[in-house]
Amino acid sequence: MEPNHPQQQPTVFVLFGAGGDLSWRLILPALFNLYLDKYLPEQWLLIGVDRQDYDQHSLAQHYREGIQQYSRRGIPDDKTWQSFSQALRYQQADITDPTSYTQLAKALVEQDKTWHGKAERVFYLATPPFLFADIAKGLGEANLAKARQRARIVVEKPLGHDLESFRGINQALNHYFQESQIYRIDHFLGKETVQNILALRFANPIFEPIWNRRYIDHIAITVAETLGVEHRANYYEGAGALRDMVQNHLLQLLCLVAMEPPVVFDAHDLRDRRMDVMHAIRPISAEEVQRYAARGQYGAGWMNGTQVPAYREEKGVAPDSNTETYCALEFHVDNWRWQGVPFYLRTGKRLPVEASEISIRFQDIPHQAFPTSAGLNAQPAQLVIRLQPEEGIVLKFMAKQPGPHLVLRPVEMRFSYQEAFQATSPTAYETLLWDIMKGDATLFTRADQVEAAWRLLMPILEVWEANPATDFPNYRAGTWGPEAAEVLIAHSGRSWLAPTLPEPKGGAPGKSTHHPRSA
Structure with missing residues (x-):
């Protein structure tokens, strides 16, 4: 995360699979923490898309329960939560139905008018991979992928079951989105220590x-x-x-x-x-x-x-x-x-x-x-x-x-x-969601x-x-x-290196775990 908070463009975050476990446990707690740290743009809106029977109020309550359990910042107070939840919307939709995407397109155009400008659009696919092609097609045919600099699509692993299935998914995405618009998220790359591998190697002349x-x-x-x-x-x-x-x-x-x-x-x-x-x-x-x-x-x-x-x-x-x-x-x-x-x-x-x-x-x-x-x-x-x-x-x-x-x-x-x-x-998802919204693809594959x-x-x-x-x-x-x-x-005369245990409380030096068969 950056030490200062540069001014960001207005952003609409469209979350497909809004009622799913991934959204509840990881994505919304991360977005809420970004909000608390003032990393979200002042003009920011989340549109949840799912076929479940939610409305704006019930979706917000569902998310609050998830944040209470999974946010590193603890239980939100009423005033803070009310302010955050005002930016939550819900669209009940069948994502295989083309009319769902025309309705979404209308909502996005209306939001641009409200903000008197064109917002960045993030389409996050927190859905099973077999739906990626349908969603990409729906967004593409509703002309929601054409704004190459403003529209981004985010896909979660698994990206296929084998080489052939990955190529099928990738072909479906590339049919409507350019490679620069596609963010393939791997939460391991968002971990602070993973990013610091680069700092350790390239910012220190001793290594x-x-x-x-x-x-x-x-x-x-x-x-x-x-x-x-x-x-x-x-x-x-x-x-x-x-x-x-x-x-x-x-x-x-x-x-x-x-x-x-x-x-x-x-x-x-x-x-x-x-x-x-x-x-x-x-x-x-x-x-x-x-x-x-x-x-x-x-x-x-x-x-x-x-x-x-x-x-x-x-x-x-x-x-x-x-x-x-x-x-x-x-x-x-x-x-x-x-x-x-x-x-x-x-x-x-x-x-x-x-x-x-x-x-x-x-x-x-x-x-x-x-x-x-x-x-x-x-x-x-x-x-x-x-x-x-x-x-x-x-x-x-x-x-x-x-x-x-x-x-x-x-x-x-x-x-x-x-x-x-x-x-x-910050959690890996906080780092990666922040990068997606500012258009930085460094940590994505x-x-x-x-x-x-x-x-x-x-x-x-x-x-x-x-x-x-x-x-x-x-x-x-x-x-x-x-x-x-x-x-x-x-085969090479080596043995597995035993993982290193955390340092015990009180400052005593930590010890490595003993490998049952390690030399």
């Missing part, structure tokens, strides 16, 4: 010179979840960990870590640099899938003293489901900077801790001058960028333990965003990058679908995944 194959041994990106499938079985059964997390979130993180320095800090150049990484990632052929990709599905186990069921026992899941709830992959980026440096990606449900982080493991020292008894190899030098739950950066290195004997032990230097800035970070990600993963998806797993479930809930993931990384 970029060693950010290459000469000094880095490997990079591990982990997104671990303690939750199971919860209420998402209908979606997750058709997706799995590879589609749900790797195709978008983890590959985006890989691109940010591996990209070359931009010439200028703008959307066009930054997206080009990320696309360069996608071009350089070595494809995994069908014959190599078993070597470079591992999958798992959680069985019954214990989480925080509570017994939890296996994935196949969850409500809405097929008893013989082949859906993976865990996956691990090894990628190589074939360019001068990263040749020979493996990138390990893993994500899974029902893992021991909730952690999203990027671990950069540096090379071992070239010459062992210390005696073996000093314990130099207790822990390699490592830089950890923590994305959640505690946003920050941890540098792990060796230091001499106080005392008469030469004993080395691993220590940590920690940077916490909350402690350093004494402020709660371009069509060619999404297509490249699907191309990269299609051999893995095809092999896994053609060869159902015979060992599912193959890891217990509360453990770090299947043995196949350990075999994958052990």
Whole structure:
């Protein structure tokens, strides 16, 4: 977010799927927080579009309940809420009916007249992806896409189920909207720490010179979840960990870590640099899938003293489901900077801790001058960028333990965003919605990058679908995944870097979690 609030143009935010869970839990709480921080334009209006039986008052009350539960700012007082809710409107509509879009167009024209000027128009599709084409067509045929500089369309993941379905969705969007008008939202890119990857690398001269194959041994990106499938079985059964997390979130993180320095800090150049990484990632052929990709599905186990069921026992899941709830992959980026440096990606449900982080493991020292008894190899030098739950950066290195004997032990230097800035970070959706309204596409994915990600993963998806797993479930809930993931990384003589726990209250140094099979 920017330190000052530049004057914004009048904006109408049209929210399709206004009565849905995404709007209730994430979008409206984010908009309300932007309103409290005075980031929304003075002339601002939200038009909710849905087929549910709401009116303006009942929709506002529904949103207030969601904000009370999910806003980082707590329960809104009556005066503030009344002021905010005055900008909420509702249009009950069937989004497959063309007349719904002509009515919307009339409402937008009338609003421009009221404001005595042409407003920016954001069309946010908080709907299932199979409706994207219908909505794009409706907006296009109602001439709501023609104002190329003022009209923007926002789409949520999943952007297709495979390469072919993504191309279908993209073709439908591009038929009416130009690429510059399409904002493909990935909430991981809105996280403060993700954006600070660029600041860490390119605003500090001490990091970029060693950010290459000469000094880095490997990079591990982990997104671990303690939750199971919860209420998402209908979606997750058709997706799995590879589609749900790797195709978008983890590959985006890989691109940010591996990209070359931009010439200028703008959307066009930054997206080009990320696309360069996608071009350089070595494809995994069908014959190599078993070597470079591992999958798992959680069985019954214990989480925080509570017994939890296996994935196949969850409500809405097929008893013989082949859906993976865990996956691990090894990628190589074939360019001068990263040749020979493996990138390990893993994500899974029902893992021991909730952690999203990027671990950069540096090379071992070239010459062992210390005696073996000093314990130099207790822990390699490592830089950890923590994305959640505690946003920050941890540098792990060796230091001499106080005392008469030469004993080395691993220590940590920690940077916490909350402690350093004494402020709660805006949510990812706040950052991204703000960028959408001011027309900044830096943190959004371009069509060619999404297509490249699907191309990269299609051999893995095809092999896994053609060869159902015979060992599912193959890891217990509360453990770090299947043995196949350990075999994958052990091929190169490495082991998974254990996620870093938040620093305990009271200032005592934090410790890494112990990996059950880590070297």
